[in-house]
Amino acid sequence: MDAIVFYAPHEIGLQSIPLPPMTPTSVRVATKLTSISAGTERMTLEGRLPGMPQLRYPLIPGYENVGEVIEVGADVDPAQFQVGDRVFLPGTVRYEGFFSVFGGQVSESVNDAKRPIKVPAGISNETALLLALGATAHHGIRDLVAPGTRPSILVLGQGIVGQLAARMLTQYGAEVTIADTIPFRVGLGEADHFIVVHQEMDIPSDSFDVVVEATGNVSCFDTAVRALKKRGHLRSLGFYEDIRFAFGPAFIKEIRLDIAGEWDAADLAATLRFLADHDAALHQLITHQLPARDPNRAYTVALRDPECLKIALTW
Structure with missing residues (x-):
């Protein structure tokens, strides 16, 4: 072999x-x-x-x-x-x-x-x-959309995990905005709103109930905090050596930060269904x-x- x-x-x-x-x-x-x-x-x-x-x-x-x-x-x-x-x-x-x-x-x-x-x-x-990264994405977003709600969610980063997270959130009923610095990746995405980021201020401040950080770049945490509404929720989907962000703005907004870990059997089953339902569309990824x-x-x-x-x- x-x-x-x-x-x-x-x-x-x-x-x-x-x-x-x-x-x-x-x-x-x-x-x-x-x-x-x-x-x-x-x-x-x-x-x-x-x-x-x-x-x-x-x-x-x-x-x-x-x-x-x-x-x-x-x-x-x-x-x-x-x-x-x-x-x-x-x-x-x-x-x-x-x-x-x-x-x-x-x-x-x-x-x-x-x-x-x-x-x-x-x-x-x-x-x-896409199964493993799809299950990772699902594990990170599966509890973000309560039944009967339509939260505004920004997905930062349109690598594979961000692409799949945005698609799943859209399917679950969220109002989804995607953002990336690479126009090609934004163009492949599926969401309600699209942002090609040239500078940090391209992402609106105080605008989102939830930010899903999927870039894997720790420098984006400050951008995520700025984009959140008061008492917003920051969910990390990346894999980092360490995490650093300015504490003051997060303190003032009273944000909630949590980190998605490893997927489980429920994520695997949900992702298999998702891949089967969207097989043709996912080929482009x-x-x-x-x-x-x-x-x-x-x-x-x-x-x-x-x-x-x-x-x-x-x-």
């Missing part, structure tokens, strides 16, 4: 490594597509990752893997998995001689049958790549496709091209 390997910060390669042996409770998956996380994989490639102060190399990155089951262990219930099933893997097992964050950038894998998530027939392989055999080019495009919203690597 082949794997994309980070040998050290800023050093990427493709290497052939042994496939772990099958067990009676495992399934073997041939990878069709993977994607690159602009947050976790970027930070890992740069040698830093919150919660893991001592990253160790060489490591295999990735947690967005869509593949096909090609072998099933003898003890796996046929109702759970059969050969030919399509699955999403939010990472794979550890491989001898390599560390893992989270091991998804591989051409093939052997996993305990509890790990893969079956992809329903109504979801394409490309759209299935996969803006680039490149072969996994050239990982240096793929990571350069994914992490440096501002018009690369989401990349699919073919295996």
Whole structure:
């Protein structure tokens, strides 16, 4: 099997490594597509990752893997998995001689049958790549729109998490405004109002019940506080090394700040339904496709091209 390997910060390669042996409770998956996380994989490639102060190399990155089951262990219930099933893997097992964050950038894998998530027939392989970040977005917005209300919500940042969060909030009945500094991303978005940000003052002050911070850029917290109404709610969907913002304005407005964490089974189920209902429309969010055999080019495009919203690597 082949794997994309980070040998050290800023050093990427493709290497052939042994496939772990099958067990009676495992399934073997041939990878069709993977994607690159602009947050976790970027930070890992740069040698830093919150919660893991001592990253160790060489490591295999990735947690967005869509593949096909090609072998099933003898003890796996046929109702759970059969050969030919399509699955999403939010990472794979550890491989001898390599560390893992989270091991998804591989051409093939052997996993305990509890790990893969079956992809329903109504979801394409490309759209299935959005499952983990879609569940992350859903976890961050699922409680923001109470029944019978229409809160005004600003989604800062139109990367994949921001794109999906805005679409879900619109579906749940919020009045949604999206904002980003990249016109291309704003143009792809779905919302009631659209802002291409050239300077901070392009975002109106004291205007929103809720701000969803989805840029992953800690400098946007002050912008979010300024945009909120009195006693507004700031929900963080990003992944940061630390958080800093001016306390005074937040104190005066009495804002509520909370941080969305890891998705759960309810988010996963809701996101699978959302992806199935919007499969065709979500295809446009996969803006680039490149072969996994050239990982240096793929990571350069994914992490440096501002018009690369989401990349699919073919295996």
